[in-house]
Amino acid sequence: MSTKEALKQIFEKLTGTTKWQLDFFIEIFNLTYSIQGRFNFQNLTRYSNLNESTFRRNFQKFFDWLDFNYQLMQLTSLDFQGEVIAAFDCSYIPKSGSKTFGIDRFWSGCMNRVVKGLELSLVCLIDVSTKKAWALDGMQTPSGLSKKEKDEKKTRIDFYLSQLYKCLDKLLAVNYFVADGYYAKSKVFEHITAMDKHLITKLRPDANLRHLYKGKRKKGRGRPKQFAGKVKFDSLLKWTFEGVLQANVEVYSIVVNSPRFSRNLKVVMLYNTKTHKHVLLACTDLNLDAFTIIEYYQLRFKIEFLFRDAKQFTGLTHCQARSKEKINFHFNLSLAAVNMANFQMEINPTIMSMNSFKRIAYNTRFVKHLFKQLSPKAKFNINSQSIQNAIQFGKMWTVRA
Numbered sequence: 001m002s003t004k005e006a007l008k009q010i011f012e013k014l015t016g017t018t019k020w021q022l023d024f025f026i027e028i029f030n031l032t033y034s035i036q037g038r039f040n041f042q043n044l045t046r047y048s049n050l051n052e053s054t055f056r057r058n059f060q061k062f063f064d065w066l067d068f069n070y071q072l073m074q075l076t077s078l079d080f081q082g083e084v085i086a087a088f089d090c091s092y093i094p095k096s097g098s099k100t101f102g103i104d105r106f107w108s109g110c111m112n113r114v115v116k117g118l119e120l121s122l123v124c125l126i127d128v129s130t131k132k133a134w135a136l137d138g139m140q141t142p143s144g145l146s147k148k149e150k151d152e153k154k155t156r157i158d159f160y161l162s163q164l165y166k167c168l169d170k171l172l173a174v175n176y177f178v179a180d181g182y183y184a185k186s187k188v189f190e191h192i193t194a195m196d197k198h199l200i201t202k203l204r205p206d207a208n209l210r211h212l213y214k215g216k217r218k219k220g221r222g223r224p225k226q227f228a229g230k231v232k233f234d235s236l237l238k239w240t241f242e243g244v245l246q247a248n249v250e251v252y253s254i255v256v257n258s259p260r261f262s263r264n265l266k267v268v269m270l271y272n273t274k275t276h277k278h279v280l281l282a283c284t285d286l287n288l289d290a291f292t293i294i295e296y297y298q299l300r301f302k303i304e305f306l307f308r309d310a311k312q313f314t315g316l317t318h319c320q321a322r323s324k325e326k327i328n329f330h331f332n333l334s335l336a337a338v339n340m341a342n343f344q345m346e347i348n349p350t351i352m353s354m355n356s357f358k359r360i361a362y363n364t365r366f367v368k369h370l371f372k373q374l375s376p377k378a379k380f381n382i383n384s385q386s387i388q389n390a391i392q393f394g395k396m397w398t399v400r401a
Helices: 003-013 019-034 041-046 052-060 065-075 156-170 186-194 290-299 302-313 324-347 354-374 385-391
Strands: 084-093 104-108 113-127 132-140 176-178 198-203 210-212 227-230 240-246 249-258 263-272 278-283
Touching (some): 003 019, 003 324, 019 324, 041 052, 052 324, 065 132, 084 104, 084 156, 113 156, 113 324, 132 302, 132 324, 156 186, 186 198, 240 290, 302 324, 302 354
Parallel strands (some): 084 176, 176 198
Antiparallel strands (some): 084 113, 113 132, 240 249, 249 263, 263 278
């Protein structure tokens, strides 16, 4: 199935779309993979018959990217009846300009500090069996939101949670949300449990936790004893040994209470016997297996590959527009293009990487353009061996054993 055929199937299921809009999306997706240089309005016109104002006008229009990505996932091997988890995270996008919507100071993991620019919040689905991530919805974080969790004004955490609620009808089959330690906050625990979902996240190594009291209850008046002292991480006597994850890493688990989050949690400790350091993972599902918690949290990192591919291959950081609508369209187009490329590579396993996929797309566009210039009557079979050799020039080939 080509990109054009996939887009036709998706648009048949979307509401409020037109034939002209379908033609524009076929063109813009092919351009995303086949242009050289930066992905901006000026450069798009160099490789297309459409003019710059056409791109600007269409980027300004609203499009339901959430439903688009969801329909695209229906075409893939993603089995919503199987093990599928949701992950959410943010990525810093470098951008300047005092008139640009959303300019603020955000955390950059690469620079390891707060930097002026934009931020993209992403919700993705991860297939546990194939370990493949698919972007579901991207939203730009507005500027001026409070960073303090308990602020009376709208905070960034409130904005991230509103995005989850927006995606909730597409996440009915998902039971587990995974996020890094930044999202280990009371509001996040409260809202996700209110959705009847479970959260898996990372805790501070010195987290304040209390043992649950399991002794005999005293008779008489008064509230029954609930807790049996603070958890001390230098002693593992009360922890359950689950096994060895890898060399020098032992796994322990325990169900404890968190005063900060006002709830019981299943905490998994990854203890390094060589360095004597530990990592704490927490899950609101008290019955989930410790190694499953570890596996789900490790899969969270798959969202970083979506950010990486979008930045390196589909121009996520190239947007030169300033309005909220155009930036939102650009961000979601970049992520949807990664989804579509992964879908195409899933169908054709001989294409090993995004780099090879883009190389083939560029060569195909160039060959077609070349034959058009030769003669209006020129005809060629794109599937012939000689043409395919030209199209696959520079492609990374699989290594045979």
